[in-house]
Amino acid sequence: MNGAGVGVVVELKGITKYFGALLANAAVDLTLRSGEIHALLGENGAGKSTLVKILYGLLAPDSGEIVIGGVPVTLESPRAARAHGIGMVFQHFSLFDEMSVIENIAIPLDGAIANNALRRKVSEKAAQFGLEIELDRPVHTLSAGERQRIEILRALIQEPKVIILDEPTSVLTPSESESLFVTLDKLKAEGASILFISHKLEEVRRLCDRATVLRGGRVVGATDPRRATAKELATLMVGEGIADLNPGAGGEPGAPMLVLDGLSVAPETVHGITLDGIDLVVRSGEIVAVAGVAGNGQSELYNAISGEGGRITGGTISIADRAMNRASINDRRKAGAAFVPEARLGQATLPQSPLSDNIVLSWHATETIGSPFINRERLETVAQGIVRDFDVRIPRSDPVAAHLSGGNLQKYIVGREVKRMPGLIVIDQPSWGVDARAARHIRQTLMDLAAQGTAVLVITQDLDEALSLADSIVVMRKGRLSAARPTRTVTRGEIGLMMTGGARATEGAS
């Protein structure tokens, strides 16, 4: 041991990693101490995931050194990392849906099978940290919070010195997050070192002892998050302050554009959600946000509104006063609707087609794009117009969709739909995986659109987004939708309760 400091468990020194020409980590230094919760902050694409994948042996660094307990090590696999006392809780869980909880825990443990000895060990750990779970349930029957418990138990059973949690609260309800924080505090008290990756500043300020901020693959700051303000941390993450949203004129909402009346839809897949008696009205000039924890039926709702899937078992959908229950997505577009799905590559765009060709995907039903032969010049002009008007940063003229970053592609897709001047736009997860600047741009675009009289429906898991953007909020839970609440009067706590089902939503507001 050198004099690097008391309680140092892991040191990353000068970690550098390229993906092709992209520099994902540039000489990153990070020191983890025992009995400490260390935040790794940064925007999407800042290099957080790459860094922890290197620490967990999933990626090999191009240069740099990992020192564990004073000894430089090479982590050629997650197995080697686990042997060195590093445990990982994945953001998108590394679980096996059709297998039982106990089998899931056994899989990464060297030599383990799902037997009674392992059951006893797991039950002990679960009791110690308040992570009780039924060991024989198949994983697909469990909630996100319960699944995360499996991941944490699986890490804890190996008595790790370091536990990495990658965006652990992104799939949790507020109360599930609270119980996670209690567990983490216990672990910290036991002397574990916790690396907590997040972009949620408030929870970092509450929970963490130190914070390292990454931007563009580099460490741009190390600070005590409890002393810094959220604004200061945000500025570190983004590089400069981001302007606040500019609300529109705020006229009274007009005629209903989208009306769901008692809509029920059968699940599309085995583990899908049944939509049950959905009532929703979105009027011209109004932004309505559907909040809720992921996987509560939001995708099913989007598909039902866009006409992409799901068998309607009851109720009606109408767009611009026209019944749409059996209408195709093209008929819905002809009625004035536009749709921005969650999957940008593969659903909203063809990944390997140029931006100009991608215009055709949503324009062919309603706009003139040339017949019988496609008018390429017009497509290119339209594409250039979108790129210019919506601040889309492109690497070269008319690139294929897959070559744009998430934020720029999303701006392009939103721009493509906005250019059609829709009377209704439905957008699923507008800023998922999008950097803060692009997210602000997209939100502003939606606000401007509403100010011009378009009805806007935003489906989002980001409560801050819902609160900052929408005129009213509805909460989706287990395939049901709460009554609409005006954003001005609702509190975060109330919405949190609605997400977890702590209180029934007020009745009959529609």
Next chain:
Amino acid sequence: MIDTLPLILGTILTAATPLLIAALGEHVTERAGVLNLGVEGMMIVGAASAFAVAVLTDSSVLGIAAGALAGLAVSAVFGVLVVYLAANQVATGLAMTILGLGLSGLIGQNFVGQPRAPIPPIEFPLLKEIPVLGKALFTGDPVFYLSLILIGLVGYGLNSTRFGLLLRAVGENHTSAHALGLPVRRIRFIAVLFGGLLAGLAGAYLSLIYTRFWSPGMSAGRGWIALALVVFAAGHVWRLVLGAYLFGGITVAQLHAQAGAIGLPSQLLSALPYLMTIAVLLLLSISGRRGSGAAGSLGQPFVPER
């Protein structure tokens, strides 16, 4: 009828055994997430190789071993292509079947029509005296008993061993398995080789025990029936065994129906096992709203990032 019943039971077991062996192999392959449509090809290469080696060495044991190894060799090619080079599993599997049919014709061309003496059965004294069932169950050929051992081996291996746990994990979700550091491709390759070995063994059974001669194309779609059995099994070995003996029964029944001259064209009766395959798959997909029981990443190629 009393005298013929043990005989019929015996032929049902013989007809079912190659289906059972090939399906057990494919079951393991599919549990690991690989769809091998080359079973038919591996089976017939096994059949030709087994017969050729048995004739040349005058040893049925060597012949059976050669058949199994020939199936393994074809599956090794398949495995390298789909597991390590991430080729499309459906297209590669079909190519393997076409390749196998051609290759087997080449291997077997000098052996067409040559007869082989039967392999002496293993007899269990006393037990074989049990009325009706005794003769069928306890005077079987050695590979029949081997197939019974394989049922236990596959069932126990998949459900109760560490390797079985990892194999199922890799098949269920290769992304998760990789994130946890499991050797996804090595485990899949081993599963493909096991499937090929058993397909070859099933082929050897056809040419050396079931028919005791070689003719081109003699596997006659049994590889496809084995694949259908795996779908029918929906992840459960006991259903696979049940399905195999059911199909063995249908095969024998249609033979007897042809002999009994019940007035239907013999071609139609010969097609019965295949019609049954389609019917079973159809029933499964109609009732299959609650999940097919197939491995989660079945048929999807896996390419690790590094």
